[in-house]
Amino acid sequence: MKQIQMQDYGSPDVLKLVETEIPTPNAGEVLVKVKAIGVNYSDILRRKNTYFQETPLPFVLGTEAVGEIVRVGEGVTIPYAVGTTVLAILPQASGYSEYVTAIAQYCVPLPPEMNPEKATAIFVQGTTAQLMISQVANDLEGKTVLVNASAGGVGSILVQLAKLNGAKVIGASSSDAKLEISKKLGADFIVNYSKSEWSNEVKKFTEGKGVDIVFEMVGGEVYNQSLKSLSQGGQIIVFGCASGIQGTIHPEFFVDENITQSGFNLAYFINNRMELWQKALETVIGLLMQDKLKVEIAHKYALEDAAEAHEAIENRKTIGKVILTTNN
Structure with missing residues (x-):
């Protein structure tokens, strides 16, 4: 599979496209075939190693990815079934990939009618x-x-x-x-x-x-x-x-x-006030499904063009949500 890795800190040029093996989900995890990946300002801070947590090397950025569950690990049950579209929340990153493993409980099943690209904005x-x-x-x-x-x-x-x-x-x-x-x-x-x-x-x-x-x-x-x-x-x-x-x-x-x-x-809320974060997530999903909230996806980049996405954000050339897409 294709993946964007960084072996060093610095400019967007440190983001390199590599070929690597599709991961296998451990117990309690799912394997997600990724369609869209959210790009956030925290990714830029991670790339520069100026985030509030130190970024280890090598590193794969990306804390949110939307896609389809294609395999489940031991102990994973409904609603995390194969074929379910989910928003995978990745606290330790790894989202800039065609496939990601994620803890099942950190995956949010999405309504079939929800646009996967817009779903990257809800986390x-x-x-x-x-x-x-x-x-x-x-x-x-x-x-x-x-x-x-x-x-x-x-x-x-x-x-x-x-x-x-x-x-x-x-x-x-x-x-x-x-x-x-x-x-x-x-x-x-x-x-x-x-x-x-x-x-x-x-x-x-x-x-x-x-x-x-x-x-x-x-x-x-x-x-x-x-x-x-x-x-x-x-x-x-x-x-x-x-x-x-x-x-x-x-x-x-x-x-x-x-x-x-x-x-x-x-x-802080994800780690210490999970119940409040989950309630906020439910509220945002509900508003999106009711058409009371609009998400602007004005900037889409192919996974291999992640460096361009970072440059655009840093140069303040973006509007709304910035995403990466795969060929999945």
């Missing part, structure tokens, strides 16, 4: 957005929220979920084309954060008050301007730093404005 992006709203932001009814990278994988889902939860949404992105996507997804107001002092536009839209909550994952000056966009007593929820640049706001600003900063890490 990382979907549950990240849903958990931030339900467990960190809590009640959004009547509040105004700012979503940074609002056309991205998580951001595009946040815009929609915030609207479904009764919020007024401001979408922020780096280009007018991306902002149009946010508008189509329901954003009430859009702002281009490549412009200087864009927080003034946010304050003007909110009649000088500022927003109640910011969902932030860009870092640098975007982080600084986001804080300046908050109302007194507001909350900023940080779930990444795509630019790799730290913000420079003085801690006293948080005191003066009575601002709260919260962090979000999906791995």
Whole structure:
């Protein structure tokens, strides 16, 4: 089978296509013939060895893959039968492959009518957005929220979920084309954060008050301007730093404005609050099946072109979910 491996850390060029044996599932595992693989920003951090966990070498990236169960290990029973389409969640990665073994309990059987490519968005992006709203932001009814990278994988889902939860949404992105996507997804107001002092536009839209909550994952000056966009007593929820640049706001600003900063890490919920993560997953799947949630798959790459996918994400050229596909 084909697989993308990395033998070293560094640029996308370290991602190499190799031929290897199809794995055999151990007891409690299933073998999945992969159709689509989700590409996430955490994959880029892994590739550079800047993830919060050290990345061993050699390594195969990919924490989510959708495909068909073609073999089961000892002790595996219904609903994990041969022929079932599943979302395979891979905490230790290995998804950039034509076949993967996965712990059966970490596989989510999918409705036959669900598009396998769109299903790649429900694990990382979907549950990240849903958990931030339900467990960190809590009640959004009547509040105004700012979503940074609002056309991205998580951001595009946040815009929609915030609207479904009764919020007024401001979408922020780096280009007018991306902002149009946010508008189509329901954003009430859009702002281009490549412009200087864009927080003034946010304050003007909110009649000088500022927003109640910011969902932030860009870092640098975007982080600084986001804080300046908050109302007194507001909350900023940080779930990444795509630019790799730290913000420079003085801690006293948080005191003066009575601002709260919260962090979000999906791995924490999977490892420590599994029941909440499972509930979030069920919610996202339900909304997708009811057509209340749209997943934008604007960028598809063949498995062997994984390096190109990484370059596009790093250069901020992507909208929505980025996936790899196989010939299976």
